[in-house]
Amino acid sequence: MAERAQKREEISNEEIARILDEIGDMLDIIGESTFRVRAYHKAASSIRGLTKSVLEVYKEGGVKALETIPGVGSHTAQRIEQLITTGRLPYYDELKQKVPAPLTELMNIPGLGPKKAKKIYDALGIMTIEGLTKALEEHQLEKIPGFGHKTEENILRGIRQFQKMHERILLSDAYPVAREIVELLRQQPFVERANTAGSLRRMKETIGDIDLLSSSNEPSRVMDFFISIPQVAYVLAKGETKSSIVAKNGLQIDLRVVSPEQYGAALQYFTGSKPHNIHLRDIARKRGLKINEYGVFDVATDKRLVGRTEEEVYGILGMDTPRPAIREDKGEIEAAMERRLPRLIELEDIKGDFHVHTKWSDGINDIEDVVQMAINLGYKFIVISDHAEKLYVAGGLTPEEMEEQLQLIAMLNQKYDGIEILSGMETNIDNEGNVDFGPEVLGKLDVVLASIHGGFRQSKDQLTRRMIKAIENPYINIIGHPTGRILGQRPPYEIDLRAVFKAAAGTGTFLELNAYPNRLDLKDDHLREAKEEYGCKFAIDTDAHVVGHMVYMEYGVATAQRGWLTTEDVLNTYEVLEIKKMLRQKR
Ligand SMILES: [Zn+2]
Ligand SMILES: [Zn+2]
Structure with missing residues (x-):
């Protein structure tokens, strides 16, 4: 419902165009007449070119006004009206039932499109990106008429592009499950400390991976526990000090376990950001120190000086500990050294x-x-x-x-x-x-x-x-x-x-x-x-x-x-x- 309310407030030309395009693609896949397929794509591209928002056109003159948009016929106008007023389009939802969902994803890969996606599906029964990648590696696609070596290369490039576009996760999709797991870990007697790390701990608006860190003197128990928690959909890898799971919400979560002596250094290291850590390494070197995920060491003797807490790590470098949210090497290191970090809002x-x-x-x-x-x-x-x-x-x-x-x-x-x-x-x-x-x-x-x-x-x-x-x-x-x-x-x-x-x-x-x-x-x-x-x-x-x-x-x-x-x-x-x-x- 919430989704819907948001959509009703905001539906943009791009969103409407995307749905119309997708309808066209799906009609194409199920073998509808080219005339109907083209009508949807035409309406979509016309809407993308409008200088006025469709929403406003509708507000000013209702469904009749929508029909004045070039390429939008009375049928399409009604569908757009439905979309604007209810935030939903049953026709679109019904079509989605008919076309295997992964196949619509497949056809969105740059360089593939509905025609080729359909051909691959018909010839090899492939409808997922994983399946397609495997088929490409085995040069299976060359068996399909019209698919040559060059097509394969194009599709592979398209897949890489597509994955790049989709790899980042909204903070709000990752944070609740990560926090739940951290809380669970902290409750275990064999876990000394646990925290989120990486861009998630820095609370970036979108994040790459969900990285968690814990410390324990019994790492194998931590690993056994982690792969058996209720949030796990399946286990990707289980190691002695690092394991990866896919959670029920579909996100990959990695947990590392380190010794308590090393925890602060590891937390600092895995929280990043990279530019922040590079700058710190520089400062350490100038002081005759070496900093890494295991601790801060005296270069001359190779003796570990600190590593148990982050405060110790920053402290030995002569600075206050900046909040994870600002560790981007945008002045926080200088401020921390001059002891003038701001008290940020909570x-x-x-x-x-x-x-x-x-x-x-x-x-x-x-x-x-x-x-x-x-x-x-x-x-x-x-x-x-x-x-x-x-x-x-x-x-x-x-x-x-x-x-x-x-x-x-x-x-x-x-x-x-x-x-x-x-x-x-x-x-x-x-x-x-x-x-x-x-x-x-x-x-x-x-x-x-x-x-x-x-x-x-x-x-x-x-x-x-x-x-x-x-x-x-x-x-x-x-x-x-x-x-x-x-x-x-x-x-x-x-x-x-x-x-x-x-x-x-x-x-x-x-x-x-x-x-x-x-x-x-x-x-x-x-x-x-x-x-x-x-x-x-x-x-x-x-x-x-x-x-x-x-x-x-x-x-x-x-x-x-x-x-x-x-x-x-x-x-x-x-x-x-x-x-x-x-x-x-x-x-
Ligand atoms: Zn509002
Ligand atoms: Zn608003």
């Missing part, structure tokens, strides 16, 4: 959330459910910020509905002690930079967000001017998901971020760090630049569409740490009274 510093949707627009829960969840999270305030009417595909609020909502919020504020429910709204920045309502409506709200939800294909200039106009609006407090990117789906839109940062800082407008795991927008480097170069301030928001999303605050805080943010930079860490004062200052 999850515990967060007193509330500014961006949550409810049933009143495209969210799933009642306002009261949201309030209960906020109380569970220990918050002091919560902002209800549903969409406004212009985004009517997301069920945005009219001024009348807003009045009703304000009354309900006032009533709930009476009912609940210890938490303040603030009234808010996520307005939509239209193509000209205007938002849904004027001062007479917005003035009644505690917090107003404004975000771009369409018209991504405007020129950089137009997009920038549009956003700056919203920033200069005295009633807009927070700019939502400022770059619009969706990890793995949609690149950020073209916008002059520096101009945006400058305008935001100059007007007292907060920039959102959207904590939703496939957004994390602004991202780490942008946060740091906005803070250090422009003095911007930020709001960390989950953009939850179900209360379950509200826990994603953790990923937002991790990203804030990666951007070197402290409590001072983040609106969520202030007392409610101060927040209200800061928000009112702009008006």
